[in-house]
Amino acid sequence: MLRFFYGPMDCGKSTLALQINHNHARQGRHGLLLTKLDRAGTARISSRVGLTANATEVGADTDLHDVVQAEWRAGRRVDYLICDEAQFYAPPQIEQAADLADRAGIDVYAFGLATDFRSELFPGSRRLFELADELIRLQVEVLCWCGRPGQQNARVVDGEVIRTGDQILVADTASAEDTAARVDVRYQVLCRRHYRDGDLGPAVPSAGQLALGTPSARNGSAW
Numbered sequence: 001m002l003r004f005f006y007g008p009m010d011c012g013k014s015t016l017a018l019q020i021n022h023n024h025a026r027q028g029r030h031g032l033l034l035t036k037l038d039r040a041g042t043a044r045i046s047s048r049v050g051l052t053a054n055a056t057e058v059g060a061d062t063d064l065h066d067v068v069q070a071e072w073r074a075g076r077r078v079d080y081l082i083c084d085e086a087q088f089y090a091p092p093q094i095e096q097a098a099d100l101a102d103r104a105g106i107d108v109y110a111f112g113l114a115t116d117f118r119s120e121l122f123p124g125s126r127r128l129f130e131l132a133d134e135l136i137r138l139q140v141e142v143l144c145w146c147g148r149p150g151q152q153n154a155r156v157v158d159g160e161v162i163r164t165g166d167q168i169l170v171a172d173t174a175s176a177e178d179t180a181a182r183v184d185v186r187y188q189v190l191c192r193r194h195y196r197d198g199d200l201g202p203a204v205p206s207a208g209q210l211a212l213g214t215p216s217a218r219n220g221s222a223w
């Protein structure tokens with residue numbers, strides 16, 4: 001079986017990938033973790049809940065058959081593959097995953113974004129929509145600042161939603177205010193309306209502003 005679990009950034013895809021791996025491994029099944037361009041650096045699957053695991057990095061030229069055959073040659077079974085950040089896989093790599101499901105009976109669990117910052121399908125995700133046995137939209141809602149369900153991944157540069165640029169640009173949803181790091185590019189999940197309007201919502205007041213009694217910008221926001 002080839003299953004594609006998809007949803008916007010921050011909806012728990014990598015967490016679920018690691019949970020599924022944990023549950024299968026606990027029952028003695030042997031799997032391989034694969035990823036491509038995880039935020040935490042190469043060859044890791046990292047979830048914002050704090051779970052991480054080593055993984056095989058899928059490069060532009062990686063053939064998934066070779067990855068599995070290397071395991072077989074080493075005398076190890078491969079019962080399942082966990083493929084995180086699957087939106088970045090090239091369409092032929094998705095074909096290879098489908099082949100492994102069909103010809104080798106390997107259960108393939110793929111996780112990724114459906115659409116990019118322009119709200120267009122990633123090529124790898126498109127191929128997964130075309131080929132997967134099951135499409136599972138993740139149920140953990142990521143909320144837009146207005147409270148509606150967020151489905152669009154806005155790319156934010158210097159406080160503006162941008163709509164042109166390279167499709168792949170690895171970055172996080174956390175802003176400079178949330179982290180000690182200097183963040184030039186970040187992503188923000190928005191509802192369709194606010195994504196289309198390019199409306200990132202009111203600025204979140206700092207703790208100091210709230211202590212001084214400034215009304216919460218979020219509560220007082222106009223639609």
Ligand SMILES: Nc1ncnc2c1ncn2[C@@H]1O[C@H](COP(=O)(O)OP(=O)(O)O)[C@@H](O)[C@H]1O
Pocket residue numbers: 008009010011012013014015016046047048049140142
């Ligand atoms: N401190 C926290 N406490 C509880 N849940 C958290 C915390 N930080 C992050 N999360 C959960 O982790 C989710 C993001 O998980 P992650 O697997 O990194 O998402 P994705 O791979 O889809 O980008 C958030 O939607 C939230 O539910």
Ligand SMILES: Cc1cn([C@H]2C[C@H](O)[C@@H](COP(=O)(O)O)O2)c(=O)[nH]c1=O
Pocket residue numbers: 008009010013014037038039112113115116117118153154155167168169170171172187
């Ligand atoms: C929308 C969008 C995202 N990306 C990058 C940003 C992150 O590094 C990953 C998504 O990670 P997550 O685990 O789902 O949070 O994808 C990108 O390169 N291009 C885009 O358009």
